[in-house]
Amino acid sequence: MTARTPTVPGDAIVIGGGIAGLATAALLSADGWSVRLLEARHELGGRAGTWEADGFRFDTGPSWYLMPEVFDHFFRLLGTTAARELDLVPLDPAYRVYSDPTTGAGPLDVRSGRAEATALFESIEPGAGARLDAYLDSAADAYELATSRFLYDTYETTAGLRDPALVKRMPQLAPLLTRTLATHVEKRFTDPRLRQILEYPAVFLGGSPYGVPSLYHLMSHLDLDDGVLYPRGGFIEIIRAVARLAEAAGTVIETGARVTSITTEDGSATGVELADGRRLTADLVVSGTDLHHTETVLLPRELQSYPEEWWRKRTPSPGALLVLLGVKGELPQLAHHTLLFSRDWRASFDNIFGADGRIPDPASLYVCRPSATDAAVAPPGHENLFVLVPVPADPSLGHGGQEGDGTPSIEAAADRVIAQIAEWCDIPDLAERVVVRRTVAPADFADDLNAWRGNALGLAHTLTQSAVFRPRNASRKVTGLSYVGASTLPGIGLPMCLISAELVVKRLRGDRSPGPVAEPARV
Structure with a gap:
């Protein structure tokens, strides 16, 4: 039986400054709650973060702007629009596809429509x-x-x-x-x-x-039907927009504030304890940090809705090897979004999800070149590349690093990926032109984001982890404790996290309808 949730606005604490936590804080503040958001790191964004070096600005997470109507709906709930908050650019082509050169197939430009x-x-x-x-x-x-x-x-x-x-x-x-x-x-x-x-x-x-x-x-x-957009300035602009709206609605945002436990009394959430020794009280606690971490670390065993044994039967999303590259000179061979597909497609997925997981070689991978669209993300005469390689969700694969100082096997895998892009996309001197390099690996996701098993996205959308089978947005055992983010309803991705925030608000309002919350009459 699900624990009761307070319905009269009072004091609320939101744990985590990723997109889901920020969106929840904004909606709660707009509903009259007095909200404090606590982010453990010194910057907001969570998986949708940013990193800057030598004039390059890299998104470190999501880079596909899909489901635009979900963003539009969310912004209208807060009295504004996506068009007002973001500078959205349509991409043409939507993406480019390269196949393994042994197939003899040339690149394909996929256009929306x-x-x-x-x-x-x-x-x-x-x-x-x-x-x-x-x-x-x-x-x-x-x-x-x-x-x-x-x-x-x-x-x-x-x-x-x-x-x-x-x-x-x-x-x-x-x-x-x-x-x-x-x-x-x-x-x-x-x-x-x-x-x-x-x-x-x-x-x-x-x-x-x-x-x-x-x-x-x-x-x-x-x-293929709808189209692909890009927010000029990078996806960190979405984070900044939601944070700006949350603060405008009254949310107090505090970074460098690591929560070590959720406090309870008689089965009700009463607030949080922080690493600096503070105890903060609240009528409602919303955790937007990793759900596994929330359940198995921030709560005692007897109050866990999803204890460790539950997780042993679940499937995480893949981990990710991220390779952030600042490159001298132009790269017209790459579109804004480029996908490289390996010839042995099924074996690649077996490497990622199989019992004996390993980093695929050659990999099916994704390259984002935002400098194709946005001059602000790289110095003049340079390109910005974000490379994502799906890998097993396994922190033992190691850590990334800067300029090649990560775990040797991770850096070796990154070298192979750079060589693969160079060969498949006809950029023979790519490695020699790299002037900035950083890698991120599953151990970094585990350490920096408390990500379960170092996964990159959340709980995978298998049948038994989708819709009615996915973890709910409220604790079954603790009154006044809600959950938001990629491993809860409805799922993975920025649009889904915005909806997840709305589901928290719907519960508080007692709204059990299957559709979105009604928008204000005029925006």
Whole structure:
């Protein structure tokens, strides 16, 4: 039975200054709560952080601006708009794809828009254009269903799931829940490149296309139908915008404030203890730090809704090897977003998620070149590269470092990745042109962000870790303790974390509707 939650605004403490914590603080403050946000590190952002060196400014986390209507809705709840708070730039192409050169396939530019996407597919595989058209119709329908029925539901009751309109759609919905994304795609398309374009979004969900349910083919609606945007200045501008709105609404933000425990009395949250010895009291505590850390470190065993034995049966998202590179000269071979897909696709995912996990070589990886769009992120005459390699969620892989001083095996893997980009993308002198280098590895995610098993994203979106099966936004055992972030409802990614914040507010208001909170009449 879920613990009761206070409904009358009072004093609230939010733990964690990532996007979810900041968004929750902003919405609570707007609802009349007196909010103090505590961030352990000296900068805000959490996974969506930033790092600067020698005139380069790197995002250290999310870099795809998808689900724009979720951002728009969140900002309108606070009396503003995404257009007012962010300088959003559409990307064309949405991304570029390179295949293993042994396949003989050249690069593909993937452009958003139904006509562009279907023409590309048809040019590669006769008949695939029409099949993609039907696939994207289904993806759009699944996306509408998710946003109207699943993502904004707190699941305090099963009323939303029992809605006659939803029950009527179960014959079409059930197969999407019981077969994998890979099975769904590979029934429809033959060319490996087309399959990879449609299957890769599973990584955004912290999973493998061989493990996530095919309902998540809805992700292709976002990049192929909807389009991809970029907030000029980098994704840290989203963090700054939400922090600015939180403070404007009355939130007090304190950095360098590490919470060591959540205090309770008679099964109710009473506040927090900090590493500096302070004890702060509150009527409501919202934890936006890693859920595993919250449950197994900040709470005593008897008050844990998700104790250690629960986690042993769960699947984390992959870890990540991040390689941040400042490069001299131009790199026109790379788009703003570039994906490199390995030839042995399934083996690459087996390396990441299998029992004997290892860093894939060659890897399927992602390169962001924000300097293609934004001159402010690199000095004149230079380029900014953010490289993400999905790896096992395993802190024993080691730490990253600056200028090659990380764990030797991590730095060796980064060298291989740089060489792979150089070969596949025809940039033979890439390594010689690097003037700034930093690596980040699973042990850094574990140490810096308390990330369970050093994972990079949160709980993977497997069937048994999605929707009604995902951890709720409130403790079952502690009154006045709420949870927000990537491992709670609804899931991984900046838009989902904004929705997660809204779910906390819906619970406090007693709103059990399956859809978004009503927006103010005028913004």
